[in-house]
Amino acid sequence: MSFSAIETKGLNLNGVTYTQQVAQNAPVLAEFNSVVPAAQPGTLTTFTDTSDGTITMSSGSHTVTTGARVDVYWIDTSNVPQCRRGMTVGTVAGTSVPISGGAGTNLPAASTVVNVALPVSLSMPLTGANAEAIGIYADFVGTFVFATAVPAEVFGYTIQVAASSYVWANGDGSTNPIGGGNPTQLFVSHGDPSQARVLRGAISHT
CATH class of the missing domain: 2.60.120 (Jelly Rolls)
Structure with missing residues (x-):
């Protein structure tokens, strides 16, 4: 065939x-x-550098866990959707989710609303x-x-x-x-x- x-x-x-x-x-x-399940909302509350930061999830019942692979989505200042893909989650503490690494678009400024996807x-x-x-x-x-x-x-x-x-x-x-x-x-x-x-x-x- x-x-x-x-x-x-x-x-x-x-x-x-x-x-x-x-x-x-x-x-x-x-x-x-x-x-593919829905992404989960949050805010990038700490911008460390273009590939490191901390997200505060909007809900305490989020399902993002330590060591998980995540894709982080947001809308940039030109109203264009962006994504940093393949990031690694550090030690999760409640709604605090540290992220690092990955590829794609550099992370946005602190206080940007984001959606966290578990691929x-x-x-x-x-x-x-x-x-x-x-x-x-x-x-x-x-x-x-x-x-x-x-x-x-x-x-x-x-x-x-x-x-x-x-x-x-x-x-x-x-x-x-x-x-x-x-x-x-x-x-x-x-x-x-x-x-x-x-x-x-x-x-x-x-």
């Missing part, structure tokens, strides 16, 4: 539409469709260089991270617009985002504190 992928890009420039299309076929398809880990063993197409959709602002078992990040990305996607296909002119490593798992999260959200996607490969 062969799985086909068609990536289409469009541009309207001065009233004229231009399109680019890339088609790929691959014999193997890895898919996922995950309902869901999905099994995703891949030889990165063999990928032919990647498509990932989030119905809210969401983040996905391809990672090794360590876990070390191979590729991470935040979809900053709700109900939008990330796409890549071999031959579209951009570099294979997971070509530099061999992920074994995929972390997915979102920044909505009000409800669970869906992240889904597929990776075709040889």
Whole structure:
């Protein structure tokens, strides 16, 4: 069996539409469709540096625990959603949650309202260089991270617009985002504190 992928890009420039299309076929398809629990609200009460700080959670019944992996979401001063992903939680004391490390956007200023997400880990063993197409959709602002078992990040990305996607296909002119490593798992999260959200996607490969 062969799985086909068609990536289409469009541009309207001065009233004229231009399109680019890339088609790929691959014999193997890895898919996922995950309902991810709601994020949990809080405030970054201490800004230590761009990758360290302390969050005061809004509720004493939060479920963030010492040693957990978290993605931290917020809205920046330009009203654009941001995320620092793959952070490590230090020793939790009540509503006080110290965080450090991670990748993505630098932490915002102290007193910024944030939402703390506990990413869901999905099994995703891949030889990165063999990928032919990647498509990932989030119905809210969401983040996905391809990672090794360590876990070390191979590729991470935040979809900053709700109900939008990330796409890549071999031959579209951009570099294979997971070509530099061999992920074994995929972390997915979102920044909505009000409800669970869906992240889904597929990776075709040889």
